[in-house]
Amino acid sequence: MPSWLATVTPETPFDRCKVLANSVYYPGCELDGAPFEAYGGFTYSFVYVDYFVEREWVTSEIPKIAGYTPIFIKDVSKQDLAPNPCIRLERKGSDFYDWRPNRTMADLVRSAISNINSKVTPYCIWTVLERRSTVNPGHGPERFSLLYIFGEGVATYESIFNGNRICPSAIVLNRADTGFGRNWTIFEQRDSIFERVVKANPAGLPRYLFTFGYGPPEHENGRIGFEGKEFYWENYTRNIPDRGYLHIWESDAHR
Numbered sequence: 001m002p003s004w005l006a007t008v009t010p011e012t013p014f015d016r017c018k019v020l021a022n023s024v025y026y027p028g029c030e031l032d033g034a035p036f037e038a039y040g041g042f043t044y045s046f047v048y049v050d051y052f053v054e055r056e057w058v059t060s061e062i063p064k065i066a067g068y069t070p071i072f073i074k075d076v077s078k079q080d081l082a083p084n085p086c087i088r089l090e091r092k093g094s095d096f097y098d099w100r101p102n103r104t105m106a107d108l109v110r111s112a113i114s115n116i117n118s119k120v121t122p123y124c125i126w127t128v129l130e131r132r133s134t135v136n137p138g139h140g141p142e143r144f145s146l147l148y149i150f151g152e153g154v155a156t157y158e159s160i161f162n163g164n165r166i167c168p169s170a171i172v173l174n175r176a177d178t179g180f181g182r183n184w185t186i187f188e189q190r191d192s193i194f195e196r197v198v199k200a201n202p203a204g205l206p207r208y209l210f211t212f213g214y215g216p217p218e219h220e221n222g223r224i225g226f227e228g229k230e231f232y233w234e235n236y237t238r239n240i241p242d243r244g245y246l247h248i249w250e251s252d253a254h255r
Contacts, residue, residue: 005044005143008128010072014080019126019147020160023047025168025206027153027194028176028183031061035172038245039210040140043169049149049156052117052182058125058148067139068129076124076147086163088155089200095185095193112184116152124149153187154194167203173211174246188214190230199235207254209236210246
């Protein structure tokens with residue numbers, strides 16, 4: 001456990017560098033607790049991002065995370081989280097999952113915006129959870145940090161990682177489905193806006209992708225989706241042993 005986390009208290013100021021560095025970034029997550037069990041100890045900091053989940057629901061669910069009690073739950077301001085401007089990469093028509101040649105960019109943007117829960121005022125909350133003394137130590141790390149952001153997955157990554165020149169340890173590509181999943185783009189898509197944003201980070205590439213429904217053509221999970229879209233990123237084609245939850249792909253920059 002990092003020393004800052006071992007000594008954190010409700011009075012401790014939010015430090016974006018410590019919370020974001022070496023974290024696991026999970027866009028389109030709702031409040032999926034499986035990564036806490038699968039990757040707790042690999043990381044002690046999780047960054048969850050979703051643009052449909054209400055703040056009241058998140059704060060009511062955090063105390064229900066099995067085996068853990070929150071030491072605190074506090075709000076984080078945009079200034080504390082992402083004070084630095086960053087270069088916004090240009091979006092292309094093919095970045096939108098429902099792209100068709102006869103649809104204008106304005107049409108695509110309007111459709112993407114309709115997926116957002118417009119009734120919710122954007123928020124960011126930070127909590128540190130501690131394992132209850134009655135729970136077996138093998139249940140998970142003694143403490144871990146969870147930063148929960150109401151935001152869009154690609155733009156949030158640009159702001160908090162590229163803008164702060166910080167790199168997470170891993171990205172989870174799992175639950176952000178298109179259509180009924182309300183996502184406007186396909187995160188796993190090769191040369192997607194998400195892949196381009198991650199590659200543009202001055203701090204470098206995360207070491208791992210934790211994925212479901214992902215794979216280069218030569219892999220057993222490899223697939224080609226509608227309109228010939230390939231579901232893998234070019235820097236992540238080496239599959240390594242997983243932990244029984246999601247497939248793990250290592251960046252070629254870390255081999």
